[in-house]
Amino acid sequence: MPASNGAGRRLRVLLLTPDFPPAEGGIQLLLSRLVSCLEPEVEFRVLTLGQEGDEAYDREFEAEVQRVGSASGDRRLAALRLNARSLAEARSFRPDLLLSGHVVASLGAMVLRKLLRVPLVQYVHADEFRVRAKLCEAAVKSAEATIAVSEYTRQMCLDAGADPERVEVIHPGIDLPPPPSYERDPRPTLLTVATLLFRYKGHDVMVRALPLIRAKVPDARWVVVGDGPFRPALENAVRAYGVEDAVELRGRVPDSERDSWLERASVFCMPSRLPAAGLGGEGFGIVYMEAAAHGLPTIGGDVAGARDAVRDGETGLLVDPTDHLALAAAASELLADPARAREMGEAGRAWAERHAWPLVAARVEELLRRVAG
Amino acid sequence: MCGICGHTADPEARAVRAMNAAMVHRGPDDEGHWTDPEAGLSFGARRLSVIDVEGGHQPVRNEDGSVWAALNGEIYNHPRLQRLLRERGHELRSGVDTEVLVHLYEEYGEDLVHALEGMFAFAVWDAKARKLVVGRDRFGEKPLFYAPAGEGLAFASELTALAAGAELGAELDPAAVHEFFVFGYVPGPHSIVAGVRELPPGHLLTWEPGGQLAERRYWAPPAPAVESSEPLPDLVGELERLLAASVRSRLVADVPLGVFLSGGVDSTLIAALAARESSSPVKTFTVGYDVGDVDESEAARRTAAEIGSEHHELILAVEEIAARVPAVLRALDQPQADQSLPAFQAIAGFARESVTVAVGGEGADELFGGYPRYRWLARAEALHSRVPAALTGPAAKLLERGLPAGRVGRLADVARPRPATERHIDWIAGERLEKATALYGPQLRAPASLADLAAGLDSLIAPDGLSTAGRFMLLDQLHWLPGDVLAKADRASMQVSLEVRTPYLNHELAEFAASIPPELHSAGDGKVLLRTLLAQLLPKSALKRPKTAFRVPAAEWLRGPLAPVLADQVAAGRACEEGWIERAALSRALDAHLAGSADNSAALWPVLSFGLWLDRLRGRDAGV
Numbered sequence: 001m002p003a004s005n006g007a008g009r010r011l012r013v014l015l016l017t018p019d020f021p022p023a024e025g026g027i028q029l030l031l032s033r034l035v036s037c038l039e040p041e042v043e044f045r046v047l048t049l050g051q052e053g054d055e056a057y058d059r060e061f062e063a064e065v066q067r068v069g070s071a072s073g074d075r076r077l078a079a080l081r082l083n084a085r086s087l088a089e090a091r092s093f094r095p096d097l098l099l100s101g102h103v104v105a106s107l108g109a110m111v112l113r114k115l116l117r118v119p120l121v122q123y124v125h126a127d128e129f130r131v132r133a134k135l136c137e138a139a140v141k142s143a144e145a146t147i148a149v150s151e152y153t154r155q156m157c158l159d160a161g162a163d164p165e166r167v168e169v170i171h172p173g174i175d176l177p178p179p180p181s182y183e184r185d186p187r188p189t190l191l192t193v194a195t196l197l198f199r200y201k202g203h204d205v206m207v208r209a210l211p212l213i214r215a216k217v218p219d220a221r222w223v224v225v226g227d228g229p230f231r232p233a234l235e236n237a238v239r240a241y242g243v244e245d246a247v248e249l250r251g252r253v254p255d256s257e258r259d260s261w262l263e264r265a266s267v268f269c270m271p272s273r274l275p276a277a278g279l280g281g282e283g284f285g286i287v288y289m290e291a292a293a294h295g296l297p298t299i300g301g302d303v304a305g306a307r308d309a310v311r312d313g314e315t316g317l318l319v320d321p322t323d324h325l326a327l328a329a330a331a332s333e334l335l336a337d338p339a340r341a342r343e344m345g346e347a348g349r350a351w352a353e354r355h356a357w358p359l360v361a362a363r364v365e366e367l368l369r370r371v372a373g
Numbered sequence: 374m375c376g377i378c379g380h381t382a383d384p385e386a387r388a389v390r391a392m393n394a395a396m397v398h399r400g401p402d403d404e405g406h407w408t409d410p411e412a413g414l415s416f417g418a419r420r421l422s423v424i425d426v427e428g429g430h431q432p433v434r435n436e437d438g439s440v441w442a443a444l445n446g447e448i449y450n451h452p453r454l455q456r457l458l459r460e461r462g463h464e465l466r467s468g469v470d471t472e473v474l475v476h477l478y479e480e481y482g483e484d485l486v487h488a489l490e491g492m493f494a495f496a497v498w499d500a501k502a503r504k505l506v507v508g509r510d511r512f513g514e515k516p517l518f519y520a521p522a523g524e525g526l527a528f529a530s531e532l533t534a535l536a537a538g539a540e541l542g543a544e545l546d547p548a549a550v551h552e553f554f555v556f557g558y559v560p561g562p563h564s565i566v567a568g569v570r571e572l573p574p575g576h577l578l579t580w581e582p583g584g585q586l587a588e589r590r591y592w593a594p595p596a597p598a599v600e601s602s603e604p605l606p607d608l609v610g611e612l613e614r615l616l617a618a619s620v621r622s623r624l625v626a627d628v629p630l631g632v633f634l635s636g637g638v639d640s641t642l643i644a645a646l647a648a649r650e651s652s653s654p655v656k657t658f659t660v661g662y663d664v665g666d667v668d669e670s671e672a673a674r675r676t677a678a679e680i681g682s683e684h685h686e687l688i689l690a691v692e693e694i695a696a697r698v699p700a701v702l703r704a705l706d707q708p709q710a711d712q713s714l715p716a717f718q719a720i721a722g723f724a725r726e727s728v729t730v731a732v733g734g735e736g737a738d739e740l741f742g743g744y745p746r747y748r749w750l751a752r753a754e755a756l757h758s759r760v761p762a763a764l765t766g767p768a769a770k771l772l773e774r775g776l777p778a779g780r781v782g783r784l785a786d787v788a789r790p791r792p793a794t795e796r797h798i799d800w801i802a803g804e805r806l807e808k809a810t811a812l813y814g815p816q817l818r819a820p821a822s823l824a825d826l827a828a829g830l831d832s833l834i835a836p837d838g839l840s841t842a843g844r845f846m847l848l849d850q851l852h853w854l855p856g857d858v859l860a861k862a863d864r865a866s867m868q869v870s871l872e873v874r875t876p877y878l879n880h881e882l883a884e885f886a887a888s889i890p891p892e893l894h895s896a897g898d899g900k901v902l903l904r905t906l907l908a909q910l911l912p913k914s915a916l917k918r919p920k921t922a923f924r925v926p927a928a929e930w931l932r933g934p935l936a937p938v939l940a941d942q943v944a945a946g947r948a949c950e951e952g953w954i955e956r957a958a959l960s961r962a963l964d965a966h967l968a969g970s971a972d973n974s975a976a977l978w979p980v981l982s983f984g985l986w987l988d989r990l991r992g993r994d995a996g997v
Contacts, residue, residue, distance in 0.1 A: 204884060215484035229602045233888035240595040276610030325457055325488055
């Protein structure tokens with residue numbers, strides 16, 4: 001069945017994804033905002049996994065959402081059910097194009113693509129290349145187009161054998177907060193916002209850098225927003241260095257409080273490194289962009305997606321994320337020079353404005369229409 | 374680079390020259406000293422040239438001579454620090470690691486320690502602020518003793534050197550002597566000589582004229598984590614990243630370098646990584662014996678063949694023991710009862726014939742849960758938290774009667790209700806606790822009780838929220854590791870001017886290890902992460918590696934070549950003369966041992982070490 005997409009007809013896109021709100025997460029947010037922005041010009045149907053609170057969410061959502069299985073149980077089984085169900089969903093919806101939001105959904109999408117001769121667009125983020133290398137390889141080789149969230153992710157696609165012509169980098173979008181006031185707390189404050197779930201986020205290197213930062217900026221403090229299983233180990237490390245009085249572990253906080261820290265802090269700092277396996281890590285690092293949107297200069301690891309999210313020397317600084325000396329030097333430099341920090345914060349805001357959702361969604365739409373032909 | 378000293382009231386550098394002279398073995402290649410004429414303070418250093426052999430004279434100064442420094446040890450990240458300092462406009466004149474200290478001090482003040490990765494004891498004199506900063510590495514690899522000298526301060530890498538330059542009293546601290554016989558070493562921060570302190574690992578000491586001496590902790594091993602959610606392959610991946618980087622940094626030297634290979638997991642893993650990181654075959658060194666049933670040389674030979682190293686094997690023959698052991702024990706600055714110390718000295722001397730630096734596996738057991746004790750202490754605690762003492766007490770008594778002593782006898786001890794820390798001390802002291810204290814003379818008549826010693830150990834750790842295994846892993850890192858393992862490695866290797874480097878003792882690696890629950894580390898045969906990584910690197914040789922402590926045939930040596938030395942101690946040793954050891958009791962213990970009716974090595978060895986050490990301190994030539 002050839003995809004007919006005559007002028008004036010709405011493009012029909014079947015989005016297959018295991019990750020979708022109301023659960024929180026980068027991929028969930030990215031896909032839901034994309035759909036919201038493109039509706040009603042593009043007609044979406046979303047097939048995803050069931051989860052707590054989904055009914056209320058789906059009622060309010062702009063597009064039709066179908067749920068199968070449960071996101072909270074056995075993840076492999078759920079993925080299998082999602083892929084199996086995609087066939088029936090495609091038959092009833094008759095899409096012009098398949099959008100696979102995560103490689104976990106690509107198995108069904110690849111079958112559908114052959115069966116129904118509908119083009120497939122695959123979204124790739126980063127970590128899946130570590131966890132599902134073979135599936136990623138198959139998906140990016142067969143899809144008509146792949147959207148990589150960063151140059152880093154694009155390179156992983158090419159390394160997996162994708163056709164360079166078919167891989168496009170489109171950074172994730174953000175919802176712009178109101179323009180920042182640039183009025184910061186008098187106390188020099190480094191801020192990290194990240195779940196304490198992954199070693200690679202670099203909280204350990206931050207603790208190691210802190211005494212050297214304090215040697216240069218004695219009243220500096222580090223505020224950590226986010227919680228997770230690494231919290232006790234982080235607390236122990238803070239005690240090992242005797243820097244308890246310079247660290248505030250805020251845990252998980254409401255969005256409003258998080259935004260307030262983004263308004264008040266001096267520098268956003270998250271020295272994410274590559275995980276030990278050498279793949280994965282920050283696909284893009286949307287939180288760098290969110291910090292920039294609040295006018296914060298950002299410090300990131302000079303690896304992976306952070307290279308796209310932070311413009312080194314312009315919106316912030318990129319450092320070797322395993323080198324606490326480099327991190328300490330960058331952080332003290334920005335804390336000690338508020339004028340430079342503000343300059344970077346303003347450049348960051350401008351950089352973030354270029355990533356406002358309407359602009360990003362328009363780029364995705366352009367790609368979807370091109371592929372649908 | 375290997376021995377430092379200083380004295381704050383030494384305008385003609387007499388004291389530091391005397392102290393330097395007492396440390397020639399630590400640094401035979403060069404000697405230096407310097408005096409601040411205005412302050413009357415002097416520094417000295419003896420040097421074993423390892424990095425920048427030609428340009429490394431000490432002490433060193435900054436651009437304008439306002440900051441001076443001396444260093445004992447190695448700062449492994451000094452190439453990185455040199456880059457950082459040059460970027461910031463500092464003028465470095467040499468390639469030697471000591472020089473980074475003065476410039477780092479200009480950048481960070483005392484917090485410069487947080488920029489250092491390595492094993493070190495250093496002193497920095499800030500002439501403008503008239504402030505002395507002395508620092509010691511995080512794990513206690515390099516020693517530093519100090520004592521008040523009038524209104525000032527004297528310090529040195531070894532107690533014996535300090536005695537040569539500072540007017541120390543000759544009085545021993547009975548509490549420290551007792552702790553020596555319990556633990557087998559003199560635990561810091563006290564020393565065996567009254568009034569002398571050892572700067573604890575991870576601490577800074579500052580002194581200003583007219584001001585107070587201040588000790589400050591800058592780092593401690595993090596308390597072990599309680600839970601973890603990471604899959605084992607991820608943890609092993611992170612271990613490999615950190616350990617390989619640590620090995621790499623410890624292979625940098627301008628002199629020949631080798632690896633100590635015992636055949637156990639720790640040294641095999643280091644040797645395998647060193648072989649992978651080196652472009653030429655690494656040299657490996659192993660020691661074996663010609664008496665007793667202790668020999669790991671076969672396992673080491675197999676590993677050497679598998680990694681393709683240039684392997685060297687020393688057989689420490691029984692004929693050598695009569696001369697070597699007393700000489701080694703006499704030369705120590707504090708007594709050490711670890712029976713493997715002379716063998717360590719022998720293998721170090723053997724390696725020194727072809728290399729100046731050797732890499733070893735120290736610290737792996739303490740950081741990665743290698744000792745079975747952790748599991749057994751946890752089992753005992755679990756038992757007593759569930760079963761009341763009214764039941765376990767009688768059960769323990771029955772077991773004690775029914776089970777032979779030794780490993781199986783441990784079951785009886787597990788059943789016995791008692792505080793965990795007392796059980797821990799009892800287990801590490803083993804037979805020494807009972808047999809050595811039975812020889813005490815009048816000087817040691819009122820020693821601290823087991824409960825008192827346990828309270829002392831408990832005060833080192835904050836037990837709140839820690840599991841049993843976690844508590845004792847942490848305690849070992851603070852007490853046993855610096856007191857026994859590292860003091861042994863430093864003194865034994867320094868006697869023969871060999872530098873020992875320890876890749877496991879890297880603070881990033883230690884912080885990583887602490888972020889993983891001890892129960893995960895010590896499961897199965899222990900050191901789960903190290904074993905798993907080794908199985909990936911050397912699948913063949915990782916099949917079965919029993920836990921192998923560095924053991925020596927001490928009982929045989931004491932019955933043979935060392936018997937006359939002990940007989941001399943009974944006859945005229947100062948330990949008996951001064952009333953530390955009861956002559957008649959020692960005589961009986963020795964006779965029983967020689968007759969073969971008992972194995973009293975646990976008591977005789979520490980007496981030998983203490984007696985020989987004391988004789989030297991008192992100027993008695995034992996004539997053996």
